Amino acid sequence: MREEDSNWFSRWEEDLPSPDELMPLSQTLITPDLALAFDIPPNRSPNSNSPISQTLITPDLGLSFDVTTPNSTNSSSPRRGVPVPPLTPSPTEPHSSEFDSTELGSCVGGGDEPARTLKRPRLVWTPQLHKRFVDAVGHLGIKNAVPKTIMQLMSVEGLTRENVASHLQKYRLYLKRMQGLSSGGSGGGGGGSDAATDHLMGAPISAHPGSFIEDLESANGGGGGRKVLTLFPTGDD
DNA sequence: TTGATAATAT
DNA sequence: GATATTATCA
Numbered sequence: 001m002r003e004e005d006s007n008w009f010s011r012w013e014e015d016l017p018s019p020d021e022l023m024p025l026s027q028t029l030i031t032p033d034l035a036l037a038f039d040i041p042p043n044r045s046p047n048s049n050s051p052i053s054q055t056l057i058t059p060d061l062g063l064s065f066d067v068t069t070p071n072s073t074n075s076s077s078p079r080r081g082v083p084v085p086p087l088t089p090s091p092t093e094p095h096s097s098e099f100d101s102t103e104l105g106s107c108v109g110g111g112d113e114p115a116r117t118l119k120r121p122r123l124v125w126t127p128q129l130h131k132r133f134v135d136a137v138g139h140l141g142i143k144n145a146v147p148k149t150i151m152q153l154m155s156v157e158g159l160t161r162e163n164v165a166s167h168l169q170k171y172r173l174y175l176k177r178m179q180g181l182s183s184g185g186s187g188g189g190g191g192g193s194d195a196a197t198d199h200l201m202g203a204p205i206s207a208h209p210g211s212f213i214e215d216l217e218s219a220n221g222g223g224g225g226r227k228v229l230t231l232f233p234t235g236d237d
Numbered sequence: 238t239t240g241a242t243a244a245t246a247t
Numbered sequence: 248g249a250t251a252t253t254a255t256c257a
Contacts, residue, residue, distance in 0.1 A: 122240055146251065165251070166240055172252095 123163050132156070133167060 023204070136153040137145045147165035154164070 125240080148250070161250080162241070166242085169252075169254095170239075 030172065069138070123159075125167055129156070130167075133171070137168075137171070 109127075132154050133150065134184045140149055140153060145168070146170055147161045150168065151159055151161050151164045
């Protein structure tokens, strides 16, 4: 006797409760401390500031997390004072599947502080991750398209409400822009919808059960060579 | 530019 | 008090 009034999402909740079962999106976030314990490149650039970028790709989807340290311009960041050792980014396919799923809060070499409270580097919204985001919003509907619900639906480890909220804002802004553009056509400087972006964010938010998370790889060209596509068009190119 | 964060509102 | 949304910073 399930109430039929319950929308589709009601069923989602029934299927969701098993995050362990469905974990298509497992992101292995490496805390700075962990990275430290992992491997410290002996060749320390004396004066060469190499961009510290950690590219963790999950074998399932291939989400890549990129940590960027504010090396440009010595801006004293009171909040971000996590000195991450320069790691060599591997643009190629890292087959390092030897990643132990040890808890992030595990005792790391010399790190007595709980990684749980450690601040994570900037979150890079990859097309796949964004797809999930859009999918979650689409399935939830504007009504329930709240950061918390979205986060829960995404079931992305490491993803916090703040992350979704931040992105959600941009997402809404993008939609608003489009809607406003559709209504009035007064372009100040340009105004053009990028096909790539349009395809990404131009997903109509219709609360339909449909299929959850479509092909996540569709976003990726797959032809080799990742292209950093801009999620949000500046409107002027 | 994009994402995090502070402040604010509900 | 917690969560959502807005605004601003980096």
